[in-house]
Amino acid sequence: MKINKQFKMQSFKKIYTRVTQLTKATCTLEATGVGYEEMALVDGKSAQVIKINGRNVTLQVFEGTEGIKTDAEVMFLGKAPSLRLSDELGGRFFNAYGEPIDGKYKPQGKELEIGGPSVNPVRRKQPFDLIETGIAGIDLNNTLLAGQKIPFFADADQPYNSVIAIVALRANADRIILGGIGLSNDDYLYFKNLFTNTDMPERIIGFINTTEDPAVERLLIPDMTLTAAEYFAVEKNEKVLVLLTDMTLYCDALSIVSNRMDQIPSKDSMPGSLYSDLAKIYEKSVQLPSGGSITMISVTTISEGDITHSIPDNTGYITEGQLFLRRDTEIGKVIIDPFRSLSRLKQLVIGKQTREDHPQVMNAAIRLYADAAKAKTKLENGFDLSDYDKRALKFAKEYARHLLAIDVNINISRMLDISWNLFKQNFQPDELGIRKKFIDEYWTKATGVIEEDKNSEEGNMSFVNTSFKQRNKLDVKWQ
Amino acid sequence: MRTGKVKGIISNLVIVAADSAVAQNEICHIRLGKIFLKAEVIKVIGSDAYVQVFENTRGLKVGDEVIFQGHLLEVTLGPGILSKKYDGLQNDLDKVDTVFLSSGYSTDALDMNSEWNFIPLAKQGEIVFAGCWLGEVKEKNIPHKIMVPFKLDGEYQIKSIAEAGRYKITDTIAMLRDKNGNEIEVSMVQKWPVIKPLKGYREKLRPYKLLETGIRVIDMMNPMAEGGTGFIPGPFGSGKTVLQHAIARQAKVDVVIMVACGERANEIVEIFVEFPQLNDPQTGGKLIDRTVIIANTSNMPVASRQASVYTGITIAEYYRAMGLKVLVLADSTSRWAQALREMSNRMEELPGPDAFPMDLPSVISNFYARAGEVKLLNDKSGSITLVGTVSPAGGNLKEPVTEATKKATHSFYALSQSRADSKRYPAIDPIESYSKFLEYPEVVLYLQQTIAPNWKTEVVKMKDRLLQGREAMEQINILGDDNVPVEYHEKFWKAELIDFVVLQQDAFDNVDAFTSLERLYDMQTKIAEICEMHFQFSSYEEVGVFFRSIINLFKQINYSIYQSEEFKNFNRQLDKILNENKQTV
Missing domain, CATH: 2.40.10.170 (Thrombin, subunit H)
Structure with a gap:
C-alpha cells in the first residue's frame, strides 16, 4: 500500500473517523480548520480537499474509494501537494506524489507546494533562443524557441514518443524533465533506458504515472513536473525542456473528476474549465530575464486527425503552434505535415538569426507543396495533369523525402540549399513568388542537384557541441 | 465596517x-x-x-x-494611464517587481506622486455637468482632459479653479458647488464602476468615417467604420493574433486599448517589446505612448478575465470623453464567455447551449453597445471602435459565442482554415466576411469623397470577380482542365490575381504591411484594368503561366516603396508584359 512514511510520522494531527458520504472518487466527512486544496490521508490513501461546505469537507481520493469504510481514519496534512526541491532530483524517477520509483533514496530539499503562482507578464523576456533539432519539418518550417510551448498532435499509432525523445536529446537543454501521463510500461522503460544511457543521465528527471497507476493521480503529474522545472529554471538559471506525454490522458482524468463532481459537461464531455486547466500548465513555459527558461514539448493524441475535438482544439488555442505527424504513403515515412503544423514564435528568429532567405523559401516551398496536393486530387479524379502539375508533384515527393521526413538530421543552411536545389530542379524563378533580391543571389548558386545522404552525419555535427556529439552518435532506436 | x-x-x-x-x-x-x-x-x-x-x-x-x-469593481481614471500594463483588475504590473505574481498582490493604478502641468479650460462661475472639461494636462502626446467627475449628478457651479501650473495628481484643481451649496473638491483622479457605461455625452452618432488600417482586405473589401464594431472569429492558427497586432499598430486612431483576455502571455510580451520601438506615424512618438495594455493572460485567475474586458472598455470611454478616437481590441471574448460558463456551472445554474449561461447573448451585446462615436457636451466628438476576436470551439461558427457576437456587431472578418493552411495570409475569407458599413449611405459618401467617386462600385465588382473565380474553380475541379472553355481558366486566374496581390499581404514586411488609401486606389485601378482586358490564349496552360508571371511582378511591386525607382521599374515591366499579351480588338 502506498503510505507515505513521512506523512505517517505526523501523528500529532487530529484524526477523524466518521465518513458521512462515499462516492466512487470522493468521500465527505465533518471536519473543521481544514484548508482548501489541503492533502489528506484516508486509510493511508492520498486525497485532496475539493469542496468545503460549512463543516462538510469533501475529499477526492486519488486511488479511488474502493474498500474505504465509513469509519476510515482520515488525517489532514496541513499542506497542498508539494515537492522537495534540490539538485538531488537530477537523474531520478518519481511517481505522481514525487516519491521515488527507482528504488533509490528520497531527495531532500526545500519543500514547495506544486501549482504555484504565474509569472508576471512584464517580467517575461521575449523568447530569442533558437532550438535546433536537425529535423527540417521543425527547424525549417516550424522553428522552435526556448520558452515556447508546442504539442505534437499525433494519432495513437504514430511514433510520437520516439520523436519527442529525439527532439529532447538533440535540443541543447541543461535539463530534461519528463512528465509521463498514463504511459504504457513499455514506453516508460523506453524513455528510462534511452535517458539513462546518455553521457549525462543526471540531466534527466522523470515524473511518471503509468497505465498501471490510478488515472486520477495523473492530474498531479504536470504540476509536479513544472514545479521541478521552475526550480531549475528560476533558481539555477537552467534551460529546462519539459516533455509531457500524453496530455489527452490528463484531460480524460479531468473529465472523470468533473463527472464525479456532478458538473455539467461542455463539448465532448469535457469540463467547462478545460481551457483554463490546460492554460495553467502550458503557460508555465517561459523565458526568464535571468537566462533560465522552460520549454514545453507535449503530446496530444488525437483520433484520426480530428483537431476539432475539445482537447486538441483547446490545446491549439493555448500553445504556440502545433506539430502534426502524418504518414506520407508516397515516400513511406512519417513526416511533419507542413500544412497544419505551425510555430508561432518562428517569426522572431527566421531570416534574422537564420539566413535572410529563410522565410520566403519556407513559404514558397509550402505553397508549391500545396499545389502538388491539388494536382494529386486532380489525378485521383481522373483528370489530365498540366506540365506544372507534374513538376509540382515531382517536387513534392522530393521535398517530403529530403526535408519533411522526421529522420532528417541536417542544419538549417543545408535545408535552405536543398530547397533552392529542388526549386531549380522543377520550376522557373517567376513561379516561386520570391523576392527578386533572393532569386538573384541563391537561384544562381543552386545546382539543381541534391547529393544523396552524405548530409546526415556531418550536417548533424555542425550544430551540436562536443558533449552533444557523443549523444547524437547513440543509435536511437525507433519503436 | x-x-x-x-x-x-x-x-x-x-x-x-x-x-x-x-x-x-x-x-x-x-x-x-x-x-x-x-x-x-x-x-x-x-x-x-x-x-x-x-x-x-x-x-x-x-x-x-x-x-x-x-x-x-472600479477603475481609477486620471493622467498616466497611457502605456501602462495592467492586469484585469487594473493593477499596474510594472509596480509588481517580483518574477511571480504571488497571491494577494495589489498596486495603485496611477502614479500617485506624479505631477502634471495643468492648464484650466473652464472659468470660475461656469455651470458644468459630469464629463465637462475643467482643464487639461499633456499626457504623452495627447491633451488629457481633466473632467468633472462622472459620478456627479445634475448641475454644478465652478466655485474656483486652479491657475495654470504644476500640480500633484491628487491636488485639488477645482471646487464645485451644487444647488444646495455643498462644495466638492475635484482632483485629477476619479473612479468609476466598470460594469456601468460611462456616459457624459449628448448623443451617439451613426458611424460614417472609414477607420483606416492599412490592411487591404479590410480597407477595400470590408471596411471598418470609426465608432463601429467588428469581430474576428477563427480557428487557432488562422492568424487572429497577427491580424490584431497589425490593426493595433496601424489603425489611424489616438488611443489603442488592447485587452488580452485569457490569451498567451508571450503574445503580450511581443507588444511590450515591439511597441516601445515602433514609431507612431501620426504623432511621431512611439506606439506604446498611445497604447494601454490590459494583460489578463490565460493562466491568470479566471474571474478577472471578465473584469478585464470591462476595465478596458471603461478606460476607452474615459478617453472618448476627451474627444479622442479610441480603438479597443478584445482578444479573445470567447475566453471571457468561458469564464462566465465556469462560474455559472459552479453556481449550479441551469445551462443554455454548450453549457454557457442563458444570458450570454445579452451580456455580449451590452458589451459591444458601449462602442460608438458620440457628440460630447461641448459638441466635439469622440469615438470607440471595438473589435473583438472569437475563438470558436473546433472552428465551428455556429457555436453560441460566435452567433451572439455576430448579432451584436457590424462587421465580420471570417478567418478561413483553408486559406491559413495554404499560407494565404491574412486568412480573411473575402466572400464569407462582410461589413454592413458598405451599406451605410454616409459611409459610401465618405469613401467617394476620400478615395474615388466610383469606389463602392469597384469594390463590389472586385468581390464579384472573386466569386466568379471560385465558381470557375469548382467547374474546373469537376470537369477537368481540358473540358472547360479557356475563359474559365482566365476567370479563375483573374480571381487568383486579386487574391495574391490585394488580399494577401505580408504583415512582417515593412513595406507590404501597410497600404495607404492612395496606393490602394492605384492598385485597384491596375487590377481592374487587367481584369477587364481580354487575352488570347491558345491553351489553358498558357493562362496559368501568364498570370503566374504577372502575379510575381505584382509581388515585387508590393514589396517596393510606393513611387520609388524600384516600384516604377517593376510597373514598367508589368505594362510591357500586358501590352505584349493584350488582345487587340
Whole structure:
C-alpha cells in the first residue's frame, strides 16, 4: 500500500473517523480548520480537499474509494501537494506524489507546494533562443524557441514518443524533465533506458504515472513536473525542456473528476474549465530575464486527425503552434505535415538569426507543396495533369523525402540549399513568388542537384557541441 | 465596517455568511493569513453571499474573515494611464517587481506622486455637468482632459479653479458647488464602476468615417467604420493574433486599448517589446505612448478575465470623453464567455447551449453597445471602435459565442482554415466576411469623397470577380482542365490575381504591411484594368503561366516603396508584359 512514511510520522494531527458520504472518487466527512486544496490521508490513501461546505469537507481520493469504510481514519496534512526541491532530483524517477520509483533514496530539499503562482507578464523576456533539432519539418518550417510551448498532435499509432525523445536529446537543454501521463510500461522503460544511457543521465528527471497507476493521480503529474522545472529554471538559471506525454490522458482524468463532481459537461464531455486547466500548465513555459527558461514539448493524441475535438482544439488555442505527424504513403515515412503544423514564435528568429532567405523559401516551398496536393486530387479524379502539375508533384515527393521526413538530421543552411536545389530542379524563378533580391543571389548558386545522404552525419555535427556529439552518435532506436 | 465569515469553498466560488446588508457585485476582501484576496459578490441567498474570488483560494478555511468594501469593481481614471500594463483588475504590473505574481498582490493604478502641468479650460462661475472639461494636462502626446467627475449628478457651479501650473495628481484643481451649496473638491483622479457605461455625452452618432488600417482586405473589401464594431472569429492558427497586432499598430486612431483576455502571455510580451520601438506615424512618438495594455493572460485567475474586458472598455470611454478616437481590441471574448460558463456551472445554474449561461447573448451585446462615436457636451466628438476576436470551439461558427457576437456587431472578418493552411495570409475569407458599413449611405459618401467617386462600385465588382473565380474553380475541379472553355481558366486566374496581390499581404514586411488609401486606389485601378482586358490564349496552360508571371511582378511591386525607382521599374515591366499579351480588338 502506498503510505507515505513521512506523512505517517505526523501523528500529532487530529484524526477523524466518521465518513458521512462515499462516492466512487470522493468521500465527505465533518471536519473543521481544514484548508482548501489541503492533502489528506484516508486509510493511508492520498486525497485532496475539493469542496468545503460549512463543516462538510469533501475529499477526492486519488486511488479511488474502493474498500474505504465509513469509519476510515482520515488525517489532514496541513499542506497542498508539494515537492522537495534540490539538485538531488537530477537523474531520478518519481511517481505522481514525487516519491521515488527507482528504488533509490528520497531527495531532500526545500519543500514547495506544486501549482504555484504565474509569472508576471512584464517580467517575461521575449523568447530569442533558437532550438535546433536537425529535423527540417521543425527547424525549417516550424522553428522552435526556448520558452515556447508546442504539442505534437499525433494519432495513437504514430511514433510520437520516439520523436519527442529525439527532439529532447538533440535540443541543447541543461535539463530534461519528463512528465509521463498514463504511459504504457513499455514506453516508460523506453524513455528510462534511452535517458539513462546518455553521457549525462543526471540531466534527466522523470515524473511518471503509468497505465498501471490510478488515472486520477495523473492530474498531479504536470504540476509536479513544472514545479521541478521552475526550480531549475528560476533558481539555477537552467534551460529546462519539459516533455509531457500524453496530455489527452490528463484531460480524460479531468473529465472523470468533473463527472464525479456532478458538473455539467461542455463539448465532448469535457469540463467547462478545460481551457483554463490546460492554460495553467502550458503557460508555465517561459523565458526568464535571468537566462533560465522552460520549454514545453507535449503530446496530444488525437483520433484520426480530428483537431476539432475539445482537447486538441483547446490545446491549439493555448500553445504556440502545433506539430502534426502524418504518414506520407508516397515516400513511406512519417513526416511533419507542413500544412497544419505551425510555430508561432518562428517569426522572431527566421531570416534574422537564420539566413535572410529563410522565410520566403519556407513559404514558397509550402505553397508549391500545396499545389502538388491539388494536382494529386486532380489525378485521383481522373483528370489530365498540366506540365506544372507534374513538376509540382515531382517536387513534392522530393521535398517530403529530403526535408519533411522526421529522420532528417541536417542544419538549417543545408535545408535552405536543398530547397533552392529542388526549386531549380522543377520550376522557373517567376513561379516561386520570391523576392527578386533572393532569386538573384541563391537561384544562381543552386545546382539543381541534391547529393544523396552524405548530409546526415556531418550536417548533424555542425550544430551540436562536443558533449552533444557523443549523444547524437547513440543509435536511437525507433519503436 | 461590514464583515462576514467564510462558510464554504468550491474552487474560486466562496460562500460568505454576511453580518449585514451586502450589494450585488460589491467587492469584498477575504483574509488569508497576511494577505487579502479580492472577490466580488455574484449572488445572494438570505444572509449568504456567493462571491467569486479573483485569486487562487488554496489554503482558505471556513471561518476566515471577510470585509465588504462598499463599492463595485472600479477603475481609477486620471493622467498616466497611457502605456501602462495592467492586469484585469487594473493593477499596474510594472509596480509588481517580483518574477511571480504571488497571491494577494495589489498596486495603485496611477502614479500617485506624479505631477502634471495643468492648464484650466473652464472659468470660475461656469455651470458644468459630469464629463465637462475643467482643464487639461499633456499626457504623452495627447491633451488629457481633466473632467468633472462622472459620478456627479445634475448641475454644478465652478466655485474656483486652479491657475495654470504644476500640480500633484491628487491636488485639488477645482471646487464645485451644487444647488444646495455643498462644495466638492475635484482632483485629477476619479473612479468609476466598470460594469456601468460611462456616459457624459449628448448623443451617439451613426458611424460614417472609414477607420483606416492599412490592411487591404479590410480597407477595400470590408471596411471598418470609426465608432463601429467588428469581430474576428477563427480557428487557432488562422492568424487572429497577427491580424490584431497589425490593426493595433496601424489603425489611424489616438488611443489603442488592447485587452488580452485569457490569451498567451508571450503574445503580450511581443507588444511590450515591439511597441516601445515602433514609431507612431501620426504623432511621431512611439506606439506604446498611445497604447494601454490590459494583460489578463490565460493562466491568470479566471474571474478577472471578465473584469478585464470591462476595465478596458471603461478606460476607452474615459478617453472618448476627451474627444479622442479610441480603438479597443478584445482578444479573445470567447475566453471571457468561458469564464462566465465556469462560474455559472459552479453556481449550479441551469445551462443554455454548450453549457454557457442563458444570458450570454445579452451580456455580449451590452458589451459591444458601449462602442460608438458620440457628440460630447461641448459638441466635439469622440469615438470607440471595438473589435473583438472569437475563438470558436473546433472552428465551428455556429457555436453560441460566435452567433451572439455576430448579432451584436457590424462587421465580420471570417478567418478561413483553408486559406491559413495554404499560407494565404491574412486568412480573411473575402466572400464569407462582410461589413454592413458598405451599406451605410454616409459611409459610401465618405469613401467617394476620400478615395474615388466610383469606389463602392469597384469594390463590389472586385468581390464579384472573386466569386466568379471560385465558381470557375469548382467547374474546373469537376470537369477537368481540358473540358472547360479557356475563359474559365482566365476567370479563375483573374480571381487568383486579386487574391495574391490585394488580399494577401505580408504583415512582417515593412513595406507590404501597410497600404495607404492612395496606393490602394492605384492598385485597384491596375487590377481592374487587367481584369477587364481580354487575352488570347491558345491553351489553358498558357493562362496559368501568364498570370503566374504577372502575379510575381505584382509581388515585387508590393514589396517596393510606393513611387520609388524600384516600384516604377517593376510597373514598367508589368505594362510591357500586358501590352505584349493584350488582345487587340
